[in-house]
Amino acid sequence: MVQPDEFPEGYEAGTVNAPGIIALGNSVEYVGNIGVDNIKKKEDEMVRVLDDALRNMKHVSVYGPADCNKKTGIVLFNMEGHSCEEVCDRLSQDYGIASRGGFHCAGLAHKTIGTYDTGAVRLSIGPFNTKKEINIAIRAIYHLKNIWYNE
Numbered sequence: 001m002v003q004p005d006e007f008p009e010g011y012e013a014g015t016v017n018a019p020g021i022i023a024l025g026n027s028v029e030y031v032g033n034i035g036v037d038n039i040k041k042k043e044d045e046m047v048r049v050l051d052d053a054l055r056n057m058k059h060v061s062v063y064g065p066a067d068c069n070k071k072t073g074i075v076l077f078n079m080e081g082h083s084c085e086e087v088c089d090r091l092s093q094d095y096g097i098a099s100r101g102g103f104h105c106a107g108l109a110h111k112t113i114g115t116y117d118t119g120a121v122r123l124s125i126g127p128f129n130t131k132k133e134i135n136i137a138i139r140a141i142y143h144l145k146n147i148w149y150n151e
Contacts, residue, residue: 039127043073046125046134050075053138059149060141063113063120073125076113079141082148084119091121095140099123 004010031039048068055062059080064071079087084101091097102119103110110116123137145151 034127042127043125043129044068044071046129046131047071047073047075049131050123050125050134050138054141057142057145058151059145063115075123075125076120077123077141078115078118078120079144079148084121087121087144090144091137091140094144095136097123097137097140 003013051062051064051066051068051071054060054075054077055066061078061080063076063078064074078084088099088101091099100122103116104120104122107116110119113120125134
């Protein structure tokens with residue numbers, strides 16, 4: 001096989017990712033039909049519900065601004081006395097909730113918020129999440145809190 005000399009093909013190795021290009025086009029069309037502002041409004045509402053609920057639970061520390069208008073679709077938290085990995089494992093195994101524990105490729109951010117030694121649990125909210133799923137997550141964390149702290 002001979003690599004073409006012409007630009008831009010001469011700089012491209014392999015086959016063009018046609019499925020990826022088509023999927024990207026469909027995604028852009030989908031977002032355009034819904035509207036970025038509508039997606040943000042929905043995510044903001046769900047972040048506000050989750051963030052507020054966790055901030056009102058004893059033994060749960062929520063990081064980031066309390067003003068949800070200054071947040072993205074992420075809620076970062078820890079549960080006192082339990083590693084972020086343990087919390088994630090229990091959320092996954094016991095409740096079917098996907099979360100991520102650790103440093104999220106952002107060691108300096110964790111140093112800034114005081115979780116450099118522990119990491120934290122991240123719940124990410126996107127346009128396909130539902131209010132029902134947010135309430136399930138809140139109940140699951142509340143249930144873990146009650147089990148672990150005998151409340």
